[in-house]
Structures are given as C-alpha cells and as structure tokens.
Amino acid sequence: MCRDRLAAVRWPDGIACLRCKSHDFGFMEKRKTYHCRKCRYQFTVLTKSVLRSSKLSPQLWFEAAEEYIKWRARHGKHNYGLHAFADILGVAYPTAHRARKILESDLGPDGEGLLVRCICNDT
Structure with missing residues (x-):
C-alpha cells in the first residue's frame, strides 16, 4: 500500500x-x-530517494513521518527526543537519529522530497 x-x-x-x-x-x-x-x-519506486538506502520499510517511514508531524503539531520547534522516537519506531538510537534528520529536511518548510509529496498535499 x-x-x-x-x-x-x-x-x-x-x-x-x-x-x-x-x-x-x-x-x-x-x-x-x-x-x-x-x-x-x-x-524501484524507492530508487534515487532517501528511502532507497534505508533499512526501514516504507511502512515504517510513513509511520515515522506521521509521528513526527504529530509531535511538531503539539510541540512546535522543539525536537522530538531521540530515545522516545527510537522506542516508538522500535529501532536503535542511531537509526532514529538518521530518520529524524531525514524527516526534518524532507518534511520541513523547504522540503521537496518524496515523503513530503506523499503525505502533505493541498487537497
């Protein structure tokens, strides 16, 4: 899906x-x-995207993006705690750190990546 x-x-x-x-x-x-x-x-659909080099599944990326968006809506500019993020995603701390950096750049105000185009739209 x-x-x-x-x-x-x-x-x-x-x-x-x-x-x-x-x-x-x-x-x-x-x-x-x-x-x-x-x-x-x-x-593949993941080729030449940040998701390609990741060991996380596309489903987990969507879940991470959803969690990150919810966090930003509640807490504004404060960063999501990496230990909490790692626990929610069920991944190691370094993986959570890398995922958060990717989400920050992709879902940020200037984000133009594949995730932002999949999740955030005008309709």
Missing part, C-alpha cells in the same frame, strides 16, 4: 524510467524491480 502511494506520487502520469524517462518497461516480480526496455536500467 505504501509502495503504491509512493508510485502514484512519483509517477502521476504512469511509471517512467528514472534514467531515460521511457514508458516502455517490464517488471521482475521476484525482485519487485522495473526494468527499462530502452536503456536497460533497473529501478
């Missing part, structure tokens, strides 16, 4: 190769990977 939302936001006009923008692609079911038939590039 999260991957579907990511794909819908990333490719509103249909899936396109991230390298050559071609719409001629195949899908490798076992690897959950698209492959461009024109340039042979392999990609």
Whole structure:
C-alpha cells in the first residue's frame, strides 16, 4: 500500500524510467524491480530517494513521518527526543537519529522530497 502511494506520487502520469524517462518497461516480480526496455536500467519506486538506502520499510517511514508531524503539531520547534522516537519506531538510537534528520529536511518548510509529496498535499 505504501509502495503504491509512493508510485502514484512519483509517477502521476504512469511509471517512467528514472534514467531515460521511457514508458516502455517490464517488471521482475521476484525482485519487485522495473526494468527499462530502452536503456536497460533497473529501478524501484524507492530508487534515487532517501528511502532507497534505508533499512526501514516504507511502512515504517510513513509511520515515522506521521509521528513526527504529530509531535511538531503539539510541540512546535522543539525536537522530538531521540530515545522516545527510537522506542516508538522500535529501532536503535542511531537509526532514529538518521530518520529524524531525514524527516526534518524532507518534511520541513523547504522540503521537496518524496515523503513530503506523499503525505502533505493541498487537497
């Protein structure tokens, strides 16, 4: 479900190769990977995003973003405590630290990342 939302936001006009923008692609079911038939590039919905290099699942990223947004709504500019954030997400402290930094930049006022486009919209 999260991957579907990511794909819908990333490719509103249909899936396109991230390298050559071609719409001629195949899908490798076992690897959950698209492959461009024109340039042979392999990609997923997470490729070239901050979520790609993460060991956290897209579902956990959405949950972390929701928790972060709720915290900001209640506490303004005060940072979310990392130990509490780690406990809520069920991850180690360094992982929570990295996730919070990514969320701060992605969901901040100047955020232009994939998460902000998935979660925050004008409608």
